[in-house]
Amino acid sequence: MRGAVCIAEPGGGLALRIRSPSDFWCGLLFLAIGVSVMALAQHYRVGSAARMGPGFFPTLLGGVLAFLGLTLTVPALFRDGEKFPRLHWRPLIMLLLSIAVFGATLEFLGFAIAVVAMVLVGSLADPDLRPIESIGVALFLAVFSVGIFVGLLGIPLPIWPGL
Amino acid sequence: MDILSNLALGFGVAISLKNLLYCFFGVFLGTLIGVLPGIGPVATVAMLLPLTFNLDPATAMIMLAGIYYGAQYGGSTTAILVNIPGESSSVVTTLDGYQMARQGRAGPALGIAAIASFVAGTFATLVVALFSPPLAEIALKFQPADYFSLMVFGLVGAVVLARGSLRKAIAMVVLGLLLGLVGTDVNSGAIRFTFGIPALAEGISFVALAMGMFGIAEVIYNLEQRGKSREVFTSRLGSVLPSRDDLKLCLWSIARGTGLGAVLGILPGGGALLSSFAAYTIEKKIAKAPRNFGDGDIRGVAAPEAANNAGAQTSFIPMLTLGVPSNPTMALMIGALTIQGIQPGPQVLSQRPELFWGIVASMWIGNLFLLALNLPLVGLWVRLLAVPYRLLFPAILVFCCIGVFTINNNVFDLFQLVAFAGLGYVLLKLGCEPAPLILGLVLGPMMEEYLRRALLISLGDPMVLVTSPLSLAFLLAAAGLLISIAVPLIRAKREEAMKE
Incomplete structure (x- = not known):
């Protein structure tokens, strides 16, 4: 896990460096869950706002979660933050x-x-x-x-x- | 409807021998488990929840409320003696309480905590009795849009008061809401996100999730913290009764803490936490000299203890009248009521008055037991603290597992426990607190249903959420909370308060 923290050469030209690994992977986790929920929710009838199907609310929430994931992941490339925690x-x-x-x-x-x-x-x-x-x-x-x-x-x- | 006759009805229910007995058991067991280091009230309530399944609803709730107060007090005991807060709301108690213990005044610190809690509990019981009926009456007039926005407000409140990153806390709420949707959709009958597992059709096991994230994940977390030395002050307990001077000194601190806690406890989101922090801060500012806060000032124990008990009690108000939990423990209570076949909300008060007033009356009785139990039994609790963790954690493990299994007698729930413990641990390590998630889990299906109804009535126009004045007010309040936290100055204050 700790080995996977850097995906590119540190300081190498245009290559992006993960400056805040904890936030980065946390955001990625939320992004992945959000996107998969949205994808899975398409198996159910989404319906319209007036007649919400079983897929409507999950799609909405999945989108919100994916967006929140992005707000964690993207800034983690530019701002220094916590290292990935050591799991025991x-x-x-x-x-x-x-x-x-x-x-x-x-x-x-x-x-x-x-x-x-x-x-x-x-x-x-x-x-x-x-x-x-x-x-x-x-x-x-x-x-x-x-x-x-x-x-x-x-x-x-x-x-x-x-x- | 007269408040006195209501209270009389309540005491009539609560004073039956059976309910008194269960209230006593609740307080006793709650303190017993809550005193063990590393187990907070949420884990305690979750662990003891199965004990209440075979009881009738009123008795079950009375016992659970007792467990909750007991666990709260147990948390304060560890805060004073071991410098380990049982939960976030007793963090401030460690500041002066532990210093008092180091100076050989652990006894008076524990005593004043019990007395302050009792005074605050008595007052807060009255507040609950006075304010719940009008609030429930208003709530009966709520439209679906109002309810939806109220829940948004409640969740935002919980998020703002959570520790750590705001974005992570919001994400945890949303994740909780999503987990709440697993299972059969009440409206269409569609079975969602079960991955073909029949046992998931009834939804995620609430208790498995709570115990996984608050019980097992905490055990893992504690096991890796091993080796950090901690000093237990068991030998120099001293007299438990505070001296007359101590009491005189604390009188106004207790009064202020009680008032503050009673008001703040009603607000969504860790009422007990906010009120104890606020009470300590205020006390530090306005208490009369000589002040030695942070260095064993007894008022630094009395005020936050009064505040967190008052807050813990008044946090029942939104749960009982609106069906909206203001903290994870209340979410568990709602789960327990649902298991009993009661849908919490404003109708409980009119349809099941004996249940409602029985709980209110038992709050006071519970506090009385707490006082009667803790002053003489402090010595026993202290001895429990000396039990090493390597003997303790297997017992926690066993009780969590039996608790989870006995809810549905279903082995699959144990595998849910495994999954949520793992998830909870990883999220905890990534700086995501589990509290917002569990509130989301409880509110998920309700929010979907209210949103669906609101949009059905408005023919799909989302503006209904802002055209209803009540709904607009809730949304504005939620937005205000979010903006206030985004403002750098207040944000810095919040972080400072959380660190202390």
């Missing part, structure tokens, strides 16, 4: 993965095992990982949440596989 991949990936694991295992392996799996994967997000402690936390949270949500609140969740 380890907590990001591990936490997202842990939720996905919970979602994938919940209905097949039951609530108890899914919570343990989620906590174990999720604890990898922490740079100073303590494996034995994490296992303890996982077991505790499984028992605790089964007790609270299934026992106390009566939410119907399958606790064990196949039950």
Whole structure:
């Protein structure tokens, strides 16, 4: 990601340099979303102002978002600003993965095992990982949440596989 | 309609054993979760939302309101003891509160915060009771064009008060509005932007988005901030009760903060935030000597705490009477009401008076619980602060996931949580705050519907938005806000205030 910040030689003649990478990519993201929304909205009837179809409001908003994206991206070529932020991949990936694991295992392996799996994967997000402690936390949270949500609140969740 | 008989009706609802119990639970749980560092009121309310699904609407709202006040107070506790504001509205509390804690006066700081909050809450409850009925009556006369412009005004207000870049905040609102359109179009029945996923036909899961962006994204953000040392003042708590001199000193500060917060809280866009900043600034200017603001002046805790609690309370007014949320927490409340099958708006007051007045009455009871709970339990909250984050974040993770899943009992919602957590984190890193997005999400379908109706009536003429005097007034107010922020002088002031 950080490598992609400069698209042209710095200071080289007419070549444009991204002076404010954070704004540039943020604007580009909004521009891309806005344009895709406008394109997708054309699959629905746009209609006229008096009889707005389901495509009317999304087209309007998509246009506004694309325009706002431009107002971020274009000035970012001329004004110095913030660098592209450093994304921390380890907590990001591990936490997202842990939720996905919970979602994938919940209905097949039951609530108890899914919570343990989620906590174990999720604890990898922490740079100073303590494996034995994490296992303890996982077991505790499984028992605790089964007790609270299934026992106390009566939410119907399958606790064990196949039950 | 008499205000006293209304309040009597409300207290009749709120004082039932069941509602009292849930109000108490709400305040307790709200404080418990809100006190944990790095969890603000929005995440707290979102996390505890599923607990209210099986309750009847009045009890659910009473509990949620309790959770909200509790979380607010919890945020102030972390601001004072750890110098971490639970949310933006307690940022100013860190200035003097943390200094007081460092000087060994954490107890009185926490005590005055609770007392100031209670006084402000009592007054603000009266304001809500007095001003909601006339406002709802006016709102019943609103035409679709007026409603559309009111929402534009509300969103602009939220944007202007958001931190950081104005363009990014507006873009986040628009993105939120667009996300709100995903699903079945109420008017034509067309299914939009679902990419063939049947579960999306009912729209994006509001709770998944809120928890992803405010809960999980924050956890990721906090995990990367690890290693920055923070000092917790738990040992030198001292007496929680402020001395008589302290109280005397704070009397007028609390009064000023309350008045200011009650007025500013009604305005769209983080009422609590603006009022606490404004209260602190004013206090700094007009308080009697000896003034040592920034260095542990107890009035620097009392005034903003009164203001943000009053503001938090009066921000219920636009939500309850107009159905327009003024901050992300109110957006969650609207989401909760909708899940309960109630469309928030002016008709709630006339059709469900017991619900409306029950909530108003429980506001005061909630504040009473807050005072009764926090003065004796401060020691417990303080001990919670010592729990290390590596033990805390797995619990947050588990509660967020269970909360999201139990809303529809649908695994797909968990994958929405993954998507929004990722998106929220990246946007946060790019300097885009999630608050405007969530307001847009709630208002998206409503705005489309009102715009459609307005243009249908006017036969497609967009001038209807400026020919109706009310609508014109809202649009002018919105334009005024935007222009005022674009003026360099005010802009500089705003940035200065945000930095402080």
